[in-house]
Amino acid sequence: xxxxxxxxxxxxxxxxxxxxxxxxxxxxxxxxxxxxxxxxxxxxxxxxxxxxxxxxxxxxxxxxxxxxxxxxxxxxxxxxxxxxxxxxxxxxxxxxxxxxxxxxxxxxxxxxxxxxxxxx
Amino acid sequence: xxxxxxxxxxxxxxxxxxxxxxxxxxxxxxxxxxxxxxxxxxxxxxxxxxxxxxxxxxxxxxxxxxxxxxxxxxxxxxxxxxxxxxxxxxxxxxxxxxxxxxxxxxxxxxxxxxxxxxxxxxxxxxxxxxxxxxxxxxxxxxxxxxxxxxxxxxxxxxxxxxxxxxxxxxxxxxxxxxxxxxxxxxxxxxxxxxxxxxxxxxxxxxxxxxxxxxxxxxxxxxxxxxxxxxxxxxxxxxxxxxxxxxxxxxxxxxxxxxxxxxxxxxxxxxxxxxxxxxxxxxxxxx
Numbered sequence: 001x002x003x004x005x006x007x008x009x010x011x012x013x014x015x016x017x018x019x020x021x022x023x024x025x026x027x028x029x030x031x032x033x034x035x036x037x038x039x040x041x042x043x044x045x046x047x048x049x050x051x052x053x054x055x056x057x058x059x060x061x062x063x064x065x066x067x068x069x070x071x072x073x074x075x076x077x078x079x080x081x082x083x084x085x086x087x088x089x090x091x092x093x094x095x096x097x098x099x100x101x102x103x104x105x106x107x108x109x110x111x112x113x114x115x116x117x118x119x120x
Numbered sequence: 121x122x123x124x125x126x127x128x129x130x131x132x133x134x135x136x137x138x139x140x141x142x143x144x145x146x147x148x149x150x151x152x153x154x155x156x157x158x159x160x161x162x163x164x165x166x167x168x169x170x171x172x173x174x175x176x177x178x179x180x181x182x183x184x185x186x187x188x189x190x191x192x193x194x195x196x197x198x199x200x201x202x203x204x205x206x207x208x209x210x211x212x213x214x215x216x217x218x219x220x221x222x223x224x225x226x227x228x229x230x231x232x233x234x235x236x237x238x239x240x241x242x243x244x245x246x247x248x249x250x251x252x253x254x255x256x257x258x259x260x261x262x263x264x265x266x267x268x269x270x271x272x273x274x275x276x277x278x279x280x281x282x283x284x285x286x287x288x289x290x291x292x293x294x295x296x297x298x299x300x301x302x303x304x305x306x307x308x309x310x311x312x313x314x315x316x317x318x319x320x321x322x323x324x325x326x327x328x329x330x331x332x333x334x335x336x337x338x339x340x341x342x343x344x345x346x347x348x349x350x351x352x353x354x355x356x357x358x359x360x361x362x363x364x365x366x367x368x369x370x371x372x373x374x375x376x377x378x379x380x381x382x383x384x385x386x387x388x389x390x391x392x393x394x395x396x397x398x399x400x401x402x403x404x405x406x
Contacts, residue, residue, distance in 0.1 A: 004186055011181055014206055043185060079317030079361055080274070081181060087210055098391075101322040108319040115318060115361055119276035120186055 003076045004120045005054050009034055009064060010072075010081035012043070014088065024089040028065040035061065070107050076116045122224075124295055125303035126168035127400040129339060129372035129382075130161070131393065132177070132253035132309035134211040150390060157388050157397070158257045164384045164399035165258045168305055172221050173259070174228075174295065176269045176308030176371055177250030182206075183242075184270065190240030191279050192287060194232070195268035196225035197243050202252045216252050221265040224298060228267065231294045237287055245270075254309045271371065273310070273364040281351050284367040285344060288374020306375050310368030312336070313359035314393045320360060326394045328359035332387075339369055339398050340385040344378045376400045 009031070013019045023030040040051040056064070063071035067089075072082050083104065091100045136158065139151045182204050184190065202216030225241075232239045247268050255262050269291065272278055288308075295304050312335050313328035320327040338347040347370055356363045376382070377400075384399035 007186060011185065015182075015204070017205065017209075043187060073317065078181070078275070081317075083317030083321070084206060084210065088206065098322050104317075105319050105321045105323075111319050113358060115357070 002054065002056060002060060003078075003118070005039060005056060006060050006064070006072065006075060006077040007081055007120065008039070008054075010077060010085050012038060014081065014085040020085070020088050023085075027067050031056075031061060031065045069104065073108055073111065074116055076118050078118050079115075122295055122298040122300040123303045124292065124306060124402045125170045126165055126305040126307075127292075127372065127376045127402060128165060128254075128258065128305060128307040129369055129376070129396075129398045130254055130257070130307070130309045131311055131395045131397075132250050133390070133393070133395055134207065134213065134249045134253055136253065137214070137256050138212040154388060154390070154395075157386055157395070161384070161386060161397040161399070162258050162260075165305060165307075168401065169303055170264060170305035171302040172224060172267065172304045173255075173264050174224070174267045174269060174291065174304060174306045175247075175251045175254065176271065176291075176306070176368060177247070177254075178271050178273045178310075178365065178368060179248055180250065180274065182248045183246050184272075186275060189272060189275050190270070191272045192237060193240040193242055193270040194225055194229050195220065195245040195247070195266075195270070196222055196229060196241050197245055198222055200245055200247050200266065200268060202247045202255075204246070204248055207249050211249065213249055213252065213256075216247075216255065216262055218247070218255070218262055219265040221267055224295075224300070224304070225267045227298050228269070228291065228294055231297070232290060235290050235294070237290060250309055254307055258307065269308075271368055273367050276353075278353060278364060278367070280353060281367050281370050282348060284371040285348065285374035288371040288376075291371075292375045292377070306372075308368050308372040308375070310372075311362060311365030312369075312394045312396055314362040314365060315360035316362040318361045322392050324391055325389055326360070326392070328363075329389075329394070331359035331363070332394045332396075335366060335369070336385070336387055336394075336396055339373060339396065340382045342373060342376055342378055342380040342382070344370075344373050347373065372398075377402075
């Protein structure tokens with residue numbers, strides 16, 4: 001399990017408007033690029049001082065590459081990060097206010113307490 | 121010594137700015153009532169005539185990140201920029217710019233460390249909507265210097281609820297011990313029951329109205345004993361998966377004092393989460 005890395009992906013995409021659009025239009029390509037080029041960058045260090053050991057599990061990579069937010073919830077990705085990024089990508093596709101947010105809740109409705117652990 | 125001019129605890133609803141400034145067909149049906157409630161709440165700060173605002177909030181994965189996560193952090197900077205691209209994007213929040221009060225920041229840090237809280241600090245902090253939303257509601261002029269205090273209610277492992285209460289008590293003592301003639305308002309924002317990114321999110325009310333009812337009662341009456349008896353890090357998952365933000369309310373109950381009833385209490389049942397507003401005037405109790 002690399003919940004930290006899932007969160008790092010969501011966090012670094014969400015804060016960059018270009019990456020939000022790139023992940024929306026090309027999720028698999030963005031995930032592959034990010035894992036190869038960005039996963040090991042420590043955010044407040046020069047890129048030369050990067051880590052050497054971070055990678056997704058197959059499940060995690062597939063969940064991100066298929067925009068599968070119920071699966072991300074199941075894997076313990078941070079609920080706030082997933083929600084914020086997916087609103088940024090998909091709220092625009094719904095005519096009604098909160099349409100996407102309510103669809104999101106519906107797609108998670110099979111989860112009951114306790115929810116998957118988000119601690120990292 | 122400085123005077124605690126007001127203690128204020130509130131929810132921070134990022135949709136208020138957009139709801140209150142929207143017009144015509146874009147204006148939601150609940151906006152007028154919400155604005156009236158906020159206007160009355162704002163007056164409770166205005167009449168306290170504060171010079172400085174201590175602002176307790178929690179970064180929502182904006183500047184603070186999992187590679188280096190502080191539990192409690194005090195900003196010590198001459199200025200603070202406010203709000204982020206993703207808050208502009210999702211909530212329509214404006215960019216803001218606030219002055220700091222480094223002298224009070226330094227006093228809280230030094231004395232807080234000596235009082236047993238190993239506080240982290242930041243000399244370059246960009247504040248997010250947990251601090252800017254209460255400024256928008258309570259002091260939209262944004263003309264007073266601030267001292268931000270950030271807590272971790274967001275990224276487990278979290279500090280225990282009692283530590284939030286203890287930190288609140290310490291902040292109160294330290295502000296009262298600050299050698300200054302200024303009037304300080306201590307303002308903190310958190311949540312009642314709240315679900316984000318889970319199956320109970322964005323319902324017609326908060327996810328757990330019964331928790332909200334009890335929580336409002338605890339805060340309004342200063343009932344720390346009941347709050348501490350009923351609230352734990354595990355129990356806070358039950359009312360909603362973002363309800364750990366209630367610990368910032370518990371911190372503010374520590375600031376206000378055990379069994380000290382709020383001088384002003386109001387709430388508003390909204391979709392998604394309940395709004396709640398509380399003000400104490402410690403001077404009047406003296």
